[in-house]
Amino acid sequence: MVSIENDVATIAHIGDSRCYVQRPGDGLLYQTKDHIRLDFGWEIVAKCFFSYRPEVAVPDIRQIKLQTGDRVLLCSDGLYKSMAPDILQARMMDDKPLEEILDVYDFLCKKQGDDNYTAILIECF
Template sequence: MKYEFCAFTDPGLARANNEDSVTFDESTCLAVLADGMGGYNAGEVASGMATTFIRTELARWLAQAGRHANAKEIQRAMEICVDNANRAIFNAAHSNPQYSGMGTTLVMGVFQDARLMLGHIGDSRCYRMRKGELLQLTKDHSLLQEQVDAGLITPEQAAVSINRNLVTRAMGVEDAALLEVSECRVENGDLYLLCSDGLSDMLSPSDIADLLAASESLTQKATRMINLANRHGGRDNISVLLVRAGDALSKRGLLSRLWGA
């Protein structure tokens, strides 16, 4: 299985700075996205520390052992890297008054052959488009999601609640962070979207499905997603990381260039 990656981030319309951070390593098929929080520029610092640390450390481990590693070994490596990054953010927040209270959400994926090891903390999400059907693979670690799960409110009420950004898990706010990891089977033609809540709060699932289903390049899809989120208000930073799986990506890429798709 071959993978194609594309990532964009945008400050949105309401914020002066961008506290999201997004990165990927094509050689090890690693994707990482973080949405920072905190005063001053602290959120930007936290998310940048998370993505940089995880990409550096986990990509190094994957390059050495990833090809021969099983799911449990990859999960353990993900957890160790996230734990080390969490401690670095936590220590920085407690040693510098300007960074006090900073933290970040996280969503990350390790794509290996026909398997995805998916991890997340907080309300940054991963969606999968397969054969025209959109599925949210992650469940938010948020107060609203807990209320939905308990039957206290409906998903429709949660979508318009003023409390939808209150997360129950984040990196850097405590000396330990619990990464939720799941293993997913990848099929030829799958398209994965990792995103911050600046996108998922502004676009409905049907909006996301329509944009992912369009016959366009990953760059065009990502750009249109960000533009539509801004047209809907752009109330937060917007980050998009797209990953397309397929045995014939190189051929499709050539045809796309020939036809301008």
């Protein structure tokens, strides 16, 4: 989740979805850390809101000062696991309308992915 007020983004993260913040010229400023563990070869979400253990329902919280041109991507694991990290980040900073970038993500997920996927891409003005 991200809340943006004026030039500050407050990011609350838990689980295996991700948030990326990129700045033109500086590249990747921030990426959330996945809350998963491997258990007998399976990925298990180790930290989540829906749990009988309240100690694992506490999100990581981070604030970032945004600048004009910054882009914030919120996405599920189905999106970021469907492409190499450098492809995901390069497309995120393409000089194209956000809808066209999301169309490329959609194409790559349909071509290479095997999970459902969701993405929200925000550009700061």
